[in-house]
Structures are given as C-alpha cells and as structure tokens.
Amino acid sequence: MPQVRIVARNFMDMVAALPAAKLDKLYDSSFICEAVLRSLPPLAKKYVLQMLFLDSPLTAKSMEEWVLPDGLSKHKVAIDRLLQLRVFMEVNDRKKEPSYKMNQKFQSNMQKYLTTGGTVPREPMPLNAAVRLPSVGELETYAMEQWECFLLQLINSSQVDKSTSFSSSMMRAFQRGLLNSSRDNEAPRLTENGFQFLLMETNAQLWYIIREYISSAEERGMDPTDLISFLLELSFHTLGEAYSVNTLTEVQRLAIKDLADLGLVKYLQGRKEGLFMPTKLATNLSVSLSDASSRKEGFVVVETNFRMYAYSTSRLHCEILRLFSRIEYQLPNLIVGAITKESLYNAFENGITAEQIVSFLQQNAHPRVAEKMPSVPENVTDQIRLWEADRNRVEMTPSHLYEDFPSKDLFEACCDFARDYGCLLWQDTKKMRLIVKGELHQQMRDFLRGQR
C-alpha cells in the first residue's frame, strides 16, 4: 500500500513560491517581515539576527563556521530556506565565492522594529456602550463552532444543521483531493488524503484550507498577494478588540466574509458601521506558521485496557474517533469507545498510518493524563504499531520463476539482464533458478530466444 502523505505544505512554501517582484513588494510591510522571521527554523532566525546590522556580505564559508559539524545539515536547511524566501540574497564577488547579504527592505524594516518596537496594524475601535462586544471565551466558542461546522460540511454535506455561505464551487475546490465520488449517485467518500487531513491538528487543517482559498483567489478576481499580506496582518491584531470594517480595502472586505465563515473573525454590526473581531484562530496564524504544536485542550483518555474515553460533545470528534476505534456508546458529554484490531485494520485499509493515530491521541490527550509520561500508555501505542506491521509482513508481487537452465553462462546472463532492469527478485545460483518480476516476462522470453 503506497504511503501517501498529505503534505500540509507550510504556508511559507506558498509565500516562497511567489515571483521575486511580488515577494519584495510583500516585504514592504513590516508585519510580513515579522511573520516570515517567526516562521523560519531556529538556526535561520539566529542567522538573520546576526546579519541584521551588517552591511557587507558574508561568505558562505564563514557562515559554516558558526555551526558544529553535526549541525551542518540543519545549517544547510536554514540557508536554503533563507534563500528561498529571498531574505538572504546571493552575491557573487570577483573571487567567485558565494556570499550572502540580507534583503534591503527586510533589513531596514527589522532594524526599525528592533530600535523602535512593533506597532499594531490598525487602531481598535473605542469602546462603545451601544454594541456589546463578545468576551474572549464567547469568541473562542464561536470560532470552534464555525470551524467544526465548516469541516463537517466539507466531509459530508448531509450531516450539517446549517451550512456556511461558501458557494458550492468553493466547497468543491476545498474538497478536491480530500473527497472523491466513486459513483455519481453515491455520496462522495473520503480519500486517503481526506483521512489524514482529519487527523491533522487544527492549525495544519486551517493552513491547508487557506492555501486552497488563496490558490483559487485569482479566479475570483482577488490578488493572492493582497490576501496573503492581509492574513499575515490579521494575526498581529489583538484578541478581543473590535476593528472597523471601514479601514479595510475592497479586497479585504470580500475576504472578511469568507473568513467569518471559517471562524477566523467574527463579524458584527455596530451602530454605524460593520465591525470585525479576530478570534484565537486568527491570532494563532503566525504561531502556527512553523508547525507549532497545538494549544487546544485535549479530550481523550486512553486506558491500558484499550478503552477510550473522549470528553467531547462535538460531532466532528465523534467522526474522527470513529475512523480508527469502535464507538460503543455516546453520553451527553462523553464518547466511550475501544481500540480494537478490527477497527484499526479498517483504518489502515483507508490509508491512515499508526503514527498518525498515535500522534493524534497524544496531541489530544486530556489534561489529566497529559502530564503523565507517556500520555498514551505504551502497551497501546506498541500494539497499534505491531498491528500495522502485521500488514507489512507479507508483500505480494506477481513474478515468474525460471529454472532448468542448460548452462551456467546462460543463467548468469539472465540474472544480469534482469538486474539491469531492476526486476530481479531472487536467485539461487546452486540450483540455477531465478525469480523475476512479472512485467519483464515478455522481454525475458525474447532475450532467452535471442541467446539460443
């Protein structure tokens, strides 16, 4: 079974893929520079700090001396990332040695930030007694509700109470790759990628959806660069403060409605104008840029007897748990299930790996067990991995067996022929037998006929 990994491609990959001119324009805004800096791997962050106040370029060799020998691979990764994002630019001097210099705009923005400090992108609205602003807790529940509603609609449109206002073509764009309809009148089924998507953490899922949203933005007449810069700016707003819609550009106003459906902002009607309040999902956007761990409260307790108790009321959680465990009963605030061999085999058939299941359980561990080390009992994790390995014990390949060779030379010639094509599976030199992959059979016959 091919191991297909859904690459929750980092949002930064998309930023890095923008053409050079657009990327440089993005760096005009200091928020984007900050967000990009925060998304870099730790070594790269240090390099940026060190080069921040240097005007002349530094040779690559002298940079390599900053790391110990076993850090060289991380060093390469960091430098590549910096070059991809055009934070470092390569400068070729006369001696033909590569040296690096920082992007001018990036450098000046960051220097300003360090000496005068950061600012907020826009001023929040003054407190107005006429409009009651939701508290931070209410905002969070609103965000989670919207997000779950969206996800449920994504995987199965029939199960939702109220649907979001995304057009069906938008939803289809999101569902591409996650769902496919095997037959026209059947409901679409989740693909392997879809299953893996559900088990990812919220931030990774959010970035996946936003990436799809931005990729399809051009068709709807919105400039992806504007969208990217707006999203990154959004993450620097203060949680719990309301901002006026009048400060947004046309493009941003269109985007706000969609973002409200996803649960990133809450749209309110003020006395004179519309207001929007960023939720925790939005402010965590820049934290999650570099694959940070989730900060949600967990809800799953796994016991050593393979029983699982999930303190959750959300239907989405129930669906996710149903993917790999047998749900026994559902109480008003508790879902009780068991991890069994059958349920896990079912999950493996659908393309979910044991690692994903184990990391899902660990990341969503209930706070009472999260402090324990390990948060999921080892016998459970070991058993999940063993059951997965069960499926890898025997692998079948269609092949052909060749025996009764008249001479050793012919046998050797056949072995070499098969090996050249990479199809030799097994050979027994004493008894002069060999097994070759089935696809080479026709060519092997021609080769043998040619040899005689």
Added chain:
Amino acid sequence: MASAPSKLYQDDVSLVVALLDTNPFFWAAASLPFSEFLHHVIPFINSLLLLNQLNRVVLIATGTSSCGYIFDSGDGNASGNSNAVCSGIIKKLEDFVGKDSKIGKGSNGDGTRPAISSLLSGSLSLALCYIQRIFRSGTRHPQPRILCLQGSPDGPEQYVAVMNSIFSAQRLMIPIDSCIVGAQHSAFLQQASYITGGVYLKPQQLDGLFQFLAAAFATDLHSRNFLRLPKPAGVDFRASCFCHKKTIDMGYVCSVCLSIFCKYHKKCSTCGSEFNQVAPDSTIPDQKH
C-alpha cells in the same frame, strides 16, 4: 549538560531572565555609559520577543544593596506601543537606582565603605524563584535560562550564596549565561556558566555589544547543541574562605559540611562540629567485629 525538555511546547520557546547590573559606582567609571548600554540591551530584548510570539523576557536589576523586577513581558500591559514600554523600563530603572542608593546609605550608617560589588546572589535568587513559579504554573512552559549582564567585580562575601544559587540552577537544569561588560573577568560567573552549561563571554568591543548579544545569547536552548559558542579559556575555580571572605587557593576544609577556612579553627562555624586534632596512631575503639 542537557537542558530540561519543556513539556508540550515547541523547542523554540524560551524564557530569558536578564539580570542587569545597575551599580552606580561601576557605571560612573565605565567606558560605556549606562544609556548607551541600554541602547544595546533594549533592542536585544525586542529581538528575543520578535523571534517567537511565545517568548518571554523578564528584567531584574541588580543594585548594591537590593534587587528588583523591572520588566516582565508576560504582563498584559507589556504589549502594545513599544515606545511606552521602553520609557517605562527606563523610568523604573531610575526609581530603582534611587531607592537602592537610599537603602545603601541607610545601612552603611555614615557611608564608610562604598560598595563596589553588586548583589549578584540576590538577583540570582530572585530569578530562580521566578522560574520555579513558572515551573509550577502548569504543564506548558517555555524553556528558561538566565542571562547575567555583569560589570562590577565579584564580592567575595557573596561566595556562599552565589554558589548555592548556582547549584540550585544546576539541579533545575537552567543554564546561566554571562556577559561581562566590566574590565575584569568574574570568577563567580565563570563557574556559574561552566557548572550549568551556559555561555560565558567578555566582549572585546563594547560598542558592538548588541552584535555580541545577538550572536551568542539569542538562540534557544535546543539549537545550542548545533552551534559553535564561545568557551572561556580557563575557569577560575578559586573559593573564598567562610571566615574572612578572602579568595584563597589553599585552606582548611570541614570534613562534615565542606566549609572552607583560611586559618585553623577549633569549631566549624557552619555546622558546629568540633575539630579535634587526632594523632595518626592513637587507638580508636573498633565498633565492627
């Protein structure tokens, strides 16, 4: 020495407790004026906060007779306009130095001996208590480390207290980094960084202080395993005696509590055990067999 793995947080997140030396006697005679020094330190703090949204920085001022908290980025009011924060820090520092000199004059009576050393042991203890509070606050916490910006010379009378703080830090696996902005090396901080696995640095040029700070002290603990960081050429392991607080190379050690004395005493002042000089061939009753 490996640092304590921070539970459930990305390796990148750190908590830096910076101890600023505000000894007025040192700064009056220093080559780098205090305002210039702050001009390097405050952007460094901004850069630490920039690197990761969840990083936290705490500033503690080390005075001559007292220590105090100046700034905590984890406070609610610390976010927002950074100019206000910066001027807030400066104002708090001025208030602190004023209070500190009043305390100094008060306890010294007629001000006979001006204190040349700052209260390093006090600020180390404050830092360790703060970090312990963070450890107890829950499962998720950043990886802490202590950064000492020291200029005044070591006060041998603080030897015992400083060594106790160093061993507590070692047990909690908190590295102590030191950056010396004064003229001479500090034996205490060399030992501190050596024992706890931190970085000790005495920059040669003080007007490039920000660059030294950013290069050596800005990285989080996990990445330090991969970086080539400055190591001191040799560590000064000399102790100071418990009776006169002089720095000594050879002395007498109590076999019970390991306190160090420069002259022969009949009784140990720390644990009270009596030192009877026993002749080597006198008979001691065997208690076994």
